[in-house]
Amino acid sequence: MKTLKECGFFAEKIVENGNKFFIGNGYLGYRGTLDEFGAKECVGLNVAGLYDGVKGKWRETVNAFNPFFCAVYAGGRPLDARGENVLSHEVELDLAEGIFRRKTVFLVGGGHVTLACERFVSAAEKNLLCSRMSLTSDMDASFFVKAGVDPAVWDLNGPHFADVGTHCEGHRIAVCAKTQELHIPVCVVCAFSETLQNVCGGIGGLEVSLKAGETFVLDRVARVLVGEETYSEADYGEALAAHRREWARLWSLARVDAAGDERAQFALDYSIYHLLILAPRGRYSIAARGLSGQTYKGAVFWDTEIFLLPFYMEVLPECAKRLIQYRIDTLPEAKKKAESYGFGGAFYAWESQNGYDACSDFNVTDVFTHRPVRTYFKEKQIHISADVAYAILQYYEHTHDDALMLEGGIETVLECAQFARTYSYYNHIKGRYELLDVIGPDEYHERVNNNAYTNYMFYMTAKEGVALAEEFAQRYPARCEEIFARLPKNIVQTLKEWTEKLYLPQPNAEGVIEQFDGYFRCEDVGVDEVRSRLRHPNEYWGGSGGVATATRVIKQADVIMLFNLYPDLFPERIRRANYDFYLPYTEHGSSLSRCSYAIAACGIGRREEAYDAFLESAEIDLRGGGKQWAGEIYIGGTHPAASGGAWIAAVHGLGYKKKGQTK
């Protein structure tokens, strides 16, 4: 397996490389920054499922203190990759073993000094991360090594810690604090292979004298302790060996063979690497930007159920179960959300933080007026509940895990259907139920009626949910009686009647399904024309007055998504007509879009187009260069859904074989 490598230092790539060379273990994520960097360079040690909100700001995941900080000085001058005395610099990410390495050679007083580091977030132990720094000189030389646990944290909406205290005991340094909102203790404890002197504020120092050719090594073994977790010592070598063993196991399960196509192989390996470092280890789910930072508030979107779950179901089923469990666990919050808007059933959080909907009413700032723009994602993107139900049904089909269905699965699916039923209106003139005032996957057209994706998805939720409930009622009558006692009376019968009358938009004479009522009447212009109308590069395309709002231009795959999730609903002729119709109108303004078209293209025999879209998706974080900042808001990070979507396209579309698979 190839290693991702970059030679030379580029200051403008600091933030981008933080994402590109990112390491993690599903619980902790550490950005691909350099040891001499700090909060300003977006060093980040992100903790999954740990949220904090500071008054008046967006609630987001917490970044912990940085145990890998290290600055080396020679004759008072820093050995820094940004310095003028750099002879060579390279960073690499070993995809096979989840190890980050850097090597920088400096010219110091006529001699060469090599600063190297390797680091990993343990795949074997949830809260463990380690690094080894080495310093070699080809002349006799003296250095001052400054190292410790850096208490300065990079936050988007922080600071998230109160009562920060630093402690030092022998070779160990700890920085401990409590989160602002819930007062959860967070402590980063780091054991160093050398005892640092004069430790103050988490940072200490060490004089190092080297004879020509000698190497100085500083190992660190750090733990991030949250809540009641207790510290235990670990050995660098043993930790590394256990980490390597676990990576070998993970790849033995996950490897996909791209049939000799080197570019596809590398892109796919990189995508799978990202999926492996996000595999959850506890009762939480995967955030839209993974563990690469606090973008999108560290919240969980439909991305997880629709774009990520298939990988975990087939490769790491225990993780798939956790993703499903997360939605079952947060059913009470979804029911509360539905109730708060006057509906029944379960309306899942559009941006879930352990069930709480973190989606703001104003998700965008107008670049001209600097005023917040009202967006309706939280209230109107109701398809999230259908997506959750879809995932549960898929999971069941794949695993036949009756226990999970009896312990919340069936209830959740039925509550999601029930929500849509109570949300719908009965159109007396047309004699049908309609889902009015919604937002489909395409966020540029808000508050539309009868979004085809949404209507069909809820139709299937209710239909399949009812069928499953009936089957289980036969097989587990006593258990199901308990379940039905918690659900609205006659729910199965009511849902059955509802599905019979729910409006399902049909293909027109050309075979195209209208994305929502009136979509065909929108201005018929393409993506380039709409782009040419922008007066500011960061202008928002949607909302009430966006450039795309009154046109046919859509942000991302919408109707097409339906065919990907339910390929048998429509014949190939219809799927092809819709693909050809909607592609020219699709901006791909979301990283969820290209892979959706890749999957769709496979389904209609367009292999070449599928391949190109697959690469676009799989290489998204390798390519980088996308938007990292919107005004003063950092919006960068990795794109797990694009990795997951690329995997689906590769394995279920392009026909790349999983390891050991022959057919």
Ligand code: BGC
């Ligand atoms: C997309 C959503 C997606 C979210 C998080 C948005 O830009 O429109 O579909 O869930 O990003 O990835």
